[in-house]
Each structure stands twice: as C-alpha cells, then as structure tokens.
Amino acid sequence: xxxxxxxxxxxxxxxxxxxxxxxxxxxxxxxxxxxxxxxxxxxxxxxxxxxxxxxxxxxxxxxxxxxxxxxxxxxxxxxxxxxxxxxxxxxxxxxxxxxxxxxxxxxxxxxxxxxxxxxxxxxxxxxxxxxxxxxxxxxxxxxxxxxxxxxxxxxxxxxxxxxxxxxxxxxxxxxxxxxxxxxxxxxxxxxxxxxxxxxxxxxxxxxxxxxxxxxxxxxxxxxxxxxxxxxxx
Numbered sequence: 001x002x003x004x005x006x007x008x009x010x011x012x013x014x015x016x017x018x019x020x021x022x023x024x025x026x027x028x029x030x031x032x033x034x035x036x037x038x039x040x041x042x043x044x045x046x047x048x049x050x051x052x053x054x055x056x057x058x059x060x061x062x063x064x065x066x067x068x069x070x071x072x073x074x075x076x077x078x079x080x081x082x083x084x085x086x087x088x089x090x091x092x093x094x095x096x097x098x099x100x101x102x103x104x105x106x107x108x109x110x111x112x113x114x115x116x117x118x119x120x121x122x123x124x125x126x127x128x129x130x131x132x133x134x135x136x137x138x139x140x141x142x143x144x145x146x147x148x149x150x151x152x153x154x155x156x157x158x159x160x161x162x163x164x165x166x167x168x169x170x171x172x173x174x175x176x177x178x179x180x181x182x183x184x185x186x187x188x189x190x191x192x193x194x195x196x197x198x199x200x201x202x203x204x205x206x207x208x209x210x211x212x213x214x215x216x217x218x219x220x221x222x223x224x225x226x227x228x229x230x231x232x233x
Contacts, residue, residue, distance in 0.1 A: 012038060013038055013039065013040050014038060014039045014040070014061045014062060014129060014130065014133040015040060015041075015042045015058065015059075015060040015061045015062070016033055016039060016040065016041050016042065016060055016061065016062045016063070016064060016129060017041070017042055017043050017044070017045065017051070017054050017055055017058060017060040017062070017063045017064070018030060018041060018043070018044045018045070018063075018064050019044075019045040019046075019047075019048070019050070019051035019054070019063060019064065019065045019066055019069065019074065019077065020044075020045075020046070020064075020066040020069070020095070021046050021047060021066060021068075021069045021070055022066075023046070025066075025118075026044050026046075029041075029064060029125070030044070032122050032125060032126065033125075033126070033129065036126055038130075039126065039129055039130070042058045042060050043057075043058050043060070046069070046070075047069045047070045047071040047072060048069050048071060048072025048073055048074060048076055048077030049071045049072045049077075051063065051065060051069075051072075051074075051077045051081075052072070052077050052080050052081060055081050055087060055090055056084070056086075056087065059087065059089065059090060060090055061089065061090065061091065061133045062090070062091050062092075062093060062129050062132050062133050063081065063090060063091070063092045063093065064093050064095055064125075064129075065077060065078055065092050065093065065094050065095060065107070065112070066094075066095050066096075067094060067095070067096045067107070068096075074094060074095075074107060075106045075107050075110065078092045078094065078107045078110045078111065078112050079107075079110035079111070081111075082110055082111025082112070082213055083110075083111070091113040091132045091133065091214075092107070092111070092112040092113060093112065093113060093114055093115065093116060093128055093129070093132055094107040094108075094112045094114070094115040094116070095115070095116055095117075095118055096115060096116075096117065096118065097117070097118050097119070108216050108217070108219075108220055109217065109220050111213040111214070111216075111217060112216065113132045113136075113214055113216055114128070114132065114216055116128055136215070165210070165221075165225050165227075167209050168206070168209060168210075171192075171202065172202055172205060172206060172209070173227060174192065175188055175192070175199070175202040175203060175206065176206055176210075176218060176221065176222050176225075176227055177222055177227040177228055178191060178192075179203065179206070179215065179218045179219060179222060180218070180219050180221075180222025180223055180227055180228035181222075181228060182219070185199045185200050185203055186199070188202075188203070203215075203218075206218055
C-alpha cells in the first residue's frame with residue numbers, strides 16, 4: 001500500500017524542460033522550479049534543435065521555450081513539437097522579453113499553450129507551469145489577448161477565410177467568439193444561459209471542428225476569422 005501511494009505521488013510531479021540560449025537564465029529557472037515539491041526539471045536545451053530532441057527523449061509535461069535562440073528558434077521548435085502526435089501531452093509556454101512579439105503570436109498559432117514575459121514574478125512562472133500542466137491555456141488573460149489584438153490589427157488583410165468555419169453552427173460561432181474574448185466555460189454558460197456541461201460540450205466540439213490543439217488556438221481562430229474584432233468587447 002505504501003509503495004502504491006509513493007508511486008502515485010511520483011506521478012503527480014510535473015516534468016519541465018527548459019529551452020533558452022542563456023545558461024544563467026536556465027539556471028535561474030531550474031533553481032526556482034526545483035524548489036517546488038510538485039515540479040521538476042528533466043532537462044535543458046540551448047537552442048531549438050536541442051529543445052526538440054530533449055522533448056522527444058523526455059516527453060515532459062511542460063516546455064519553457066525561449067523565442068530567440070540560435071540554429072532553430074523557439075517558434076520553429078514549438079511548431080515541430082506541437083505537430084508531433086506522439087507529443088500531444090506536452091504543452092509549450094513561450095518566454096519572451098517582448099510583450100508584442102510577432103514570433104510569440106506565431107508560436108500561439110503553432111500550438112503553444114501561452115506566453116510569459118521574462119520579467120514576470122517568480123510565483124507567476126510556477127503558477128503558469130501548474131495551470132498549463134493541468135490542461136488549461138495560459139491566456140494570461142489580458143497579455144495574450146492584447147498580443148493577439150495587436151498582431152491581427154497589423155495584418156487585417158491576411159485574415160483567414162471565414163469559410164473555414166462553415167461547419168460551425170450559429171451557437172458554436174457564438175461560443176467561439178466568447179472564447180476569443182477570454183471567457184471561461186463557466187462564464188460562457190452564464191452569458192448564454194446554458195448549463196456548464198452544455199458550454200463545455202460546445203467548446204469540445206469547437207476543438208474537433210476547427211482542429212485547434214488548445215484554447216489558445218481557439219482564441220487565435222476567433223480573431224483571424226473576424227468573430228472577435230480587435231479593441232471591441
């Protein structure tokens with residue numbers, strides 16, 4: 001019995017991979033994360049190529065991915081990780097010093113679960129790892145929405161064809177727009193006077209119909225399709 005309990009405790013530890021070209025940054029993140037009983041660093045990478053190899057080898061729950069790295073940058077590495085069906089359990093958090101960085105938006109499109117600024121408070125990083133490992137998108141919420149709004153506003157002419165959402169019902173379009181505004185399932189249920197289970201079902205169908213990997217990609221889809229207009233709530 002004791003052995004089974006110990007095994008269960010080990011399974012609850014969140015595994016994290018670090019990808020940053022600065023050794024000092026990696027050391028700081030490692031010290032911060034390893035101080036937590038429920039999170040552990042399983043490896044480090046100094047560039048995107050090493051990051052992809054590390055993730056394929058260790059299959060961590062979460063990757064903290066720097067954007068600007070030599071050889072292969074964080075955007076390309078994120079895309080390769082999220083496109084690999086054998087790594088579907090791994091979530092990527094993009095780290096950047098630039099709040100409105102086009103590369104970060106590209107990483108969100110590629111399947112990253114969210115992004116954080118490198119000047120964040122230590123507690124924010126730890127909480128972000130737990131949130132993403134728990135299956136939620138790190139929509140931050142105002143930082144990520146502002147990032148997406150800024151990018152979409154600058155590239156309005158390049159939005160995706162709304163025909164790509166042709167399979168969605170009117171209600172599903174309505175739910176997608178609310179997801180794009182950053183509302184949780186509970187908030188969507190309240191706004192549309194639905195049961196929480198019904199709202200959750202609608203969101204699940206959106207994942208299936210749009211092919212989005214997670215909630216962050218649904219937000220991007222909502223903006224690109226014009227269901228959410230930048231600057232308007």
